[in-house]
Amino acid sequence: MSDAMVTMPEPKELRRHSMLVDTLIRVVKEKPLGTFGGIVVLILFVVGIFSDFIAPYGMNESHLAHRLEPPSSEFLLGTDNLGRDQLSRIIYGARISMVVGLGVSAVAVVFSVGIGLVSGFLGGKVDLITQRFVDAWLCLPPLFIILAVMSLVGPGLLQVIVVLGILFGIGRSRVIRSAVIAIKQNVYVEAARAIGAPTAKILIRHILPNIMAPIIVLFTLDMAAAILTESTLSFLGFGIPPPVPSWGGMISAEGRQFMLLSPWLALWPGLALAIAVYGINMLGDALRDVLDPRLRGGLGRYGRAKGKRTKLSGTTT
């Protein structure tokens, strides 16, 4: 299933394929752990999208004769207190995690880019006021405030996505803002303004393409954080309500109640969660190293700077 990444054609004259493809090729070539992470993410997506076909049983299909059974050939990972097949529920849980991860990241990108662009580009009073709000926001302990907001809007998949998306977005806008401020200094922005380009056009044509690198990195890292936070929320009972097989909720509801009778109920969902988050983080780390070394916060290795300086010129017109 790594075909999608490996079999990209690479003749010299086709060098202008999109930045995303370019990046993926570099990840596969240079970062074995990142590639592994990419494969995990791919598996998560495939399982999430095709869970209806992969899962042996329905997600809420109960076999009352087979309650709390240990793993067997019929139920590979055992069954829970209602006789539901654990493997199927974990497979459907992958879908929930995928939707949460992608959804939260997408909402977060919209918010962080929106706030970051406006605040960083306009500067002055707008920046000052916006940043005080962001400051205040970052001061609040994340889980506490998320819990308060979640009980404000009530539990549910959509609520989790919107709330986490906005919350993550506000925090991440800092990174986007500083990227925007750095790009703003460039001569071509000044030139665009000199020929009378409207602000909106400068933002979209000149600034936005140049901050794609941090956006992609933040998207990936947010995905891991979102999946982890959602499962924590569901575990505490503030996330996605029970009949839906969220990995966090499974650990809490069936797992903790019946943990002495059948310890595997809490084991599998957590394992799935850990592998998914680990994979996404590895991919995110690799993407960060390849795309935006500034975000790394220090010198990585010496002597691995392969000639790749013309990155910025490829994306602007």
Next chain:
Amino acid sequence: MIPTLFIVTVIVFCTARFIPGDVVELMVAQAGQMGSTAEQGATMEAMRHKLGMDVPVHIQYGRWMWGMLVHGDVGKSLWNDRPVLQTIMQRLPVSFELGFLALLVGLVIALPIGVYSAVRQDTMGDYLGRSFAIACIALPSFWLGTMVIVFPSVWWNWTPPMQFIPFTQNPIENLKQFILPAFIMGMVMSGTAMRMMRTMMLEVLRQDYIRTAWAKGLRERTVVYRHALQNALIPVVTVVGLQLPVMISGSLVMEQIFNLPGVGILEIQALNSRDYPVVSGINLLMGTVMLLSILATDLTYGLLDPRIRYE
């Protein structure tokens, strides 16, 4: 800092106050009061007035701020009439003990492995250390907590003590109770700190003064600990300082799992019973702690690094 704190109070107040589900309705329902709807309406009206909830939200906010600034009073619990500050102060030592122990565990794990990883870069030990760090970041703490309770009890018939024992009563039993959650929280935190420690050490080890130190013929121990570590630690302090929110959030989950009566459990109870003053009190307190810790981190930075001076 003052405007920031002001905005924090607004956010905290609003999120708590707009939680749907009226506390008064909940109370009336709980009291199981009989009577006509009109009578019930009257009782609810009276209760609202008593709780000061019959005025617009901005006036409620004004009263709340006034009470805090002038009397140092964060409000009273809507359910049992006890001052919020007092309730929180009772719970706070538990959360702080947990957070402090976790920080200690985290640093004890993170610093040596981080330094070792950097000094022996690209060896087997380095790979093991780094994999461990990433595993620490990826493992959900609530799952680890659950596993720690489940498997020992299934295999060896042993469960961690669930009845809370205050430190003043029996320090040893109390520490026994805290060590597991603290260890899990510390592990989760150590991942980030370890990676930071490694990166910083690598950077410092390539500086000219380190080469000078080697050239002088100093022992490895002296070079690493006296010359490199002291300089590499500075940014790590920042990271550790900024880990405080992770600690606080982690303590909420751990308190829930290990049944420790800290601030986190109080928050969840208050949220479920719509006890707004308690919720806002806790969030405000946590926000202030965060703000102070950010400030403290900045100041320590200045103390540790002679190149940075605050006017």
